[in-house]
Amino acid sequence: MAFTLALVQFQTRLGDVMTNLERHLAWIRQAKDRGADVVAFPELSLTGYIVQDLVPAVACKPLQDDPVFGPLLEASTQVDLVVGFVEEDRRSRFFNSVAYLSQGEVVHVHRKVYLPTYGMFDEGRFFAWGDRVAAFDTRFGRFGLLICEDFWHVSPPYLLWLDGADVMLFPMASPGRGIVPAEERLGTARWVETVVQAYAGLFTVFAAFINRVGFEDGIHFWGGSAVYGPDGARLTQAPYHQEALVLQEVDLRALHRARARLPLLRDERTSLFQRELARILEQRGLPKAPPRV
Amino acid sequence: MTKPSLPFVDLSINTDLVRRILVDFIRTEITRAGFKRAVVGVSGGVDSALVCFLTAEALGPENVLALRMPYKTSSPESLEHARLVIERTGVQSRTVDITPMVDAYLERYAPDADRVRRGNVMARMRMLVLYDHSASFGGLVVGTGNKTEILLGYTTLYGDAAYALNPIGDLYKTQVWQLAEAVGVPEVIVKKAPSADLWVGQTDEGELGFSYRLADQILYRLVDERYTPEEVVAQGFPEEVVRAVVERMRRNHYKRIMPPIAKLSHRTVGYDFLYLRDWGTG
Numbered sequence: 001m002a003f004t005l006a007l008v009q010f011q012t013r014l015g016d017v018m019t020n021l022e023r024h025l026a027w028i029r030q031a032k033d034r035g036a037d038v039v040a041f042p043e044l045s046l047t048g049y050i051v052q053d054l055v056p057a058v059a060c061k062p063l064q065d066d067p068v069f070g071p072l073l074e075a076s077t078q079v080d081l082v083v084g085f086v087e088e089d090r091r092s093r094f095f096n097s098v099a100y101l102s103q104g105e106v107v108h109v110h111r112k113v114y115l116p117t118y119g120m121f122d123e124g125r126f127f128a129w130g131d132r133v134a135a136f137d138t139r140f141g142r143f144g145l146l147i148c149e150d151f152w153h154v155s156p157p158y159l160l161w162l163d164g165a166d167v168m169l170f171p172m173a174s175p176g177r178g179i180v181p182a183e184e185r186l187g188t189a190r191w192v193e194t195v196v197q198a199y200a201g202l203f204t205v206f207a208a209f210i211n212r213v214g215f216e217d218g219i220h221f222w223g224g225s226a227v228y229g230p231d232g233a234r235l236t237q238a239p240y241h242q243e244a245l246v247l248q249e250v251d252l253r254a255l256h257r258a259r260a261r262l263p264l265l266r267d268e269r270t271s272l273f274q275r276e277l278a279r280i281l282e283q284r285g286l287p288k289a290p291p292r293v
Numbered sequence: 294m295t296k297p298s299l300p301f302v303d304l305s306i307n308t309d310l311v312r313r314i315l316v317d318f319i320r321t322e323i324t325r326a327g328f329k330r331a332v333v334g335v336s337g338g339v340d341s342a343l344v345c346f347l348t349a350e351a352l353g354p355e356n357v358l359a360l361r362m363p364y365k366t367s368s369p370e371s372l373e374h375a376r377l378v379i380e381r382t383g384v385q386s387r388t389v390d391i392t393p394m395v396d397a398y399l400e401r402y403a404p405d406a407d408r409v410r411r412g413n414v415m416a417r418m419r420m421l422v423l424y425d426h427s428a429s430f431g432g433l434v435v436g437t438g439n440k441t442e443i444l445l446g447y448t449t450l451y452g453d454a455a456y457a458l459n460p461i462g463d464l465y466k467t468q469v470w471q472l473a474e475a476v477g478v479p480e481v482i483v484k485k486a487p488s489a490d491l492w493v494g495q496t497d498e499g500e501l502g503f504s505y506r507l508a509d510q511i512l513y514r515l516v517d518e519r520y521t522p523e524e525v526v527a528q529g530f531p532e533e534v535v536r537a538v539v540e541r542m543r544r545n546h547y548k549r550i551m552p553p554i555a556k557l558s559h560r561t562v563g564y565d566f567l568y569l570r571d572w573g574t575g
Contacts, residue, residue, distance in 0.1 A: 011321075013575040015568075048575070052567040176314065179468075180517070182307045215321045217569045218458075220314055241313060 001252040003140040005167075006036035007225040010243045011214030014048035017058050021046060021068055024083065025075060031245055032079045037140060040082035042171050042212035042225075043147050044096060047086050049173035050216045055126045059088035062099045062106045069099075069106075076101035080138060082145065082210075084171050086127075087111065093128040098145050098171050100138065108136040110145040114153055120175060120219070123149075135163035141252055148172035151195065151209075161203040162270060166255055170196060170209040176222040189222050189240065201232025204258045204265060206250050213243055230258035299529050301510055306468050308475035312347070315460040319351035322458050323433050325574040330432030334423050334453075335359040335386075336490065337374030340461060341437040342482050343473040345378050347460055348435050350476075354383035358430045361388040362419045364395055371490050374482050381479065387426070391418045412491030416452025424455070433457035441466040441505055444512050445538065446545020447497065454548055465513065466505040503534045511538050 008027045013019045024041060031039045043049065046068060047058040060068045062085075072083060080102040087097035087109065095111040111130025115123035133156045135144045144165030150156045151170050160168055178187020185193070192209060200207040206229060213223040226237040227248040238244040259265055323331055331348050335341045349357050359382075361375045372388075379386040395418050399406060406414070423434050436456025438448055440463050448454045461469060466487070473483050487497040487505065498504050511530055514520040515538070522539050526532045554563050 011575055013573070014571050015573055050569050052569065053565075054568065054572065179306045179311055180302070180304055180513075182303075182305050184307065184310075186310065214575060215318060215325075216571050216575075217322075218318065218463075220318060241317060 001141065003037040003250055003252075004035050004247055005208065005227060005250050006031040006034070006039040006245055006247050007208060007210045007227070007238060008039060008041050008045075008245050009211060009213050009223040009225045009238055010041075010045075012045060012048040012212065014216055015051060015054040015058055016048075017046050017060065017068055020048070021071060025071060027245060028075050028079060028081065031247070034245070034247055036079055036247060038080040038082070038138075040169050040171065040208070040210045041084055042210050042221075043084045043098070043173040044086065045084040045171070045212065047084075048216060049175075049212070049221070050219065051086065052122070052126060055086055055094050056088075056092075059086040059094050061088055062097075062101075062109055064104075069101075073101055073104050073106070077104045080140070082169055082171060084147070084173075089128075094126070095130055096123060096127045096147060097130070098147055100136065100143065100145060102138060107138060108134075108143075108145065110134075110147065112147040112150055113156060114149040116149040120177075121149075133159045133163075135160050135165035140250075141166050143167045143169060146170050148174065151199070157199050157203065157207075161205065161265070162268070166205050166252065167250065168199065168203075168205055168207040170207070172209055172211045173221055174211050175219045185224075185240075186222055189224055193224070193226065193234075196226070197228045197232055197234060200228035200230060202264065204230040204255065204262060206230060206254075208248075213241060230255050231261075299507075299510065301506075302513055304465055304467050304509060304513060305471055306464075308472050311464070311468075311472060312350075312476060315347050316351045319348055319435065319458070319460050321575075322571075323352065325571060326433065326457075328431065328433050330356040330358070330430060331435045332358045332360065332423055332426050332430055332432045333384075333435050334419055334437065335361055335375045335378050336437075337361075337368075337371035337378070337482070338487060338490075339473050339478060339482050339485075340439055340469055342374070342378045342478045343469055343476065344435055344437045344461060345382050345384060346473075346476045346478060349382040349384050355385065356432070357382070357384040358426060358432060359384045359386045360419075360423060360426060361386065362391050362422055363388070364390075364415050365392040366493055367490050368488075368493075371488075374479075374485075377479050377482065381477065389422050391415060391422065394418050408492045412489065413449045413452060415491055416449035420452050420455045427457075435460065436462065438462055439464055439466050439469045441509055441512060442497075443549060444516060445501065445508065445541045446548050447501065447541075448548060450548045465509040467509045502537065507531075507534060508538060511535055512542075515539065515542075 060066050062069050084098045087095040097111045100108040113130040117124030135142050142164045144160030146156050176186045196207050196209050208227040210225045212221045224240045227235045229235050236248040238246040333345050359379050363372050427434050434456045436459035514525050522535050525535050
């Protein structure tokens with residue numbers, strides 16, 4: 001079993017969902033023409049990243065009759081899609097979400113569970129916290145989705161792994177920063193690449209990040225979207241700082257080969273983990289997670 | 294050069310990487326605002342030289358207007374260095390002598406003004422000329438303040454601190470020198486002593502009372518690395534300079550933010566009316 005994964009890194013128009021939808025559809029056509037089976041876009045690809053007070057104005061619902069999701073679901077009859085958007089739920093809570101669309105259906109929605117609210121980030125001010133990390137089945141195998149800060153924490157990828165995800169897709173909008181010390185790459189690029197590559201190797205899965213490009217005021221997004229294989233090797237990488245569509249064949253038989261060689265999944269002691277985690281939380285009284293509704 | 298005995302951090306940057314980001318920044322942020330041209334005040338110093346080079350690269354030299362705006366006390370060397378920048382980059386240029394405008398005001402209304410006030414009037418007159426040319430040339434004003442002077446507040450509010458966008462405001466002075474050299478700013482400009490040239494013989498470092506190399510080391514620790522002033526002193530940096538830097542940063546913070554608006558309603562510009570400038574563009 002193999003499929004072709006396309007990663008699209010592009011510049012969004014901040015707060016203009018319909019223009020961004022048109023851009024998605026154009027990239028999807030191009031990706032399909034080049035043989036893609038799954039096309040993945042960055043975090044908040046339909047809205048732009050620093051949406052602030054635009055959040056309620058750009059929110060949509062991943063439903064058939066939604067003016068934004070209608071055309072995307074139609075396009076998903078041709079090729080599976082991963083898109084980033086501001087999701088409004090039935091009670092008008094707004095989430096930073098990504099959706100997996102296939103065959104005209106919404107297969108899965110992941111709501112960002114870690115909203116960075118420190119330094120230059122202010123997501124917790126504008127978004128509700130997602131409260132679930134789950135893998136899901138697609139026609140190409142079992143996938144997992146996480147958004148940017150979600151995978152700066154080790155537990156969400158670990159949970160996806162235990163939940164059976166063999167392909168982890170991480171849409172993101174990573175503001176470029178870190179020029180000292182002088183290196184080939186920005187500090188953020190080095191860190192993201194190191195971490196995602198490590199997940200691929202540690203979990204013997206396919207892992208990819210999809211990072212946008214362009215500017216929002218003085219903040220730039222560095223692109224460099226990449227796919228890593230279950231032996232931890234980098235399979236492909238888009239250029240930094242420019243719009244690009246890159247394709248990578250994902251040969252799921254590589255999972256068989258990697259895990260025959262390195263049975264980390266087979267030997268993972270989940271009961272031990274569960275027992276010790278319960279003990280640690282009980283004994284040490286670690287701080288509770290941020291409030292949830 | 295003697296080796297510094299202080300624990301200097303290497304602040305050098307990957308100039309190819311930074312140049313790429315800054316050129317993209319200038320091009321993207323000017324075009325998305327509906328413009329394709331820019332106006333830069335070129336003083337003959339390294340900051341504005343670097344900005345002129347980057348802007349010419351971003352937009353094409355034909356789309357950049359460099360303004361030389363000397364006052365009668367300005368050093369002839371500054372004017373000559375500005376000419377060198379214009380020649381090397383191939384940008385359009387114009388020289389506007391601000392002496393008659395500045396003197397018309399000073400002689401009639403402020404004959405007793407000290408040199409700081411006079412310097413501020415010059416800086417604000419240059420702002421006026423830049424913004425009028427922004428309209429006539431149809432280009433945005435690109436700022437030339439670096440991170441060191443912004444943090445120290447070594448700048449004139451609504452004078453040289455007025456601009457539409459700033460590509461070098463997150464680069465310390467020492468990094469500006471490095472990038473300027475890499476993009477081809479003439480060595481004579483990179484190597485000379487920095488000066489606002491607001492009065493004869495003025496140098497930045499003389500006026501500040503410490504060198505940029507030292508200030509950058511202290512600022513990098515305080516701002517980027519979040520050291521406390523006491524920790525910086527404990528590392529061996531002179532206490533009086535650390536204190537002066539901290540005090541300048543605090544006292545001049547007003548120059549770095551929009552002026553406060555008295556909040557009365559449920560939604561007030563500056564507090565809870567939050568949109569990026571790039572809203573609806575791109």
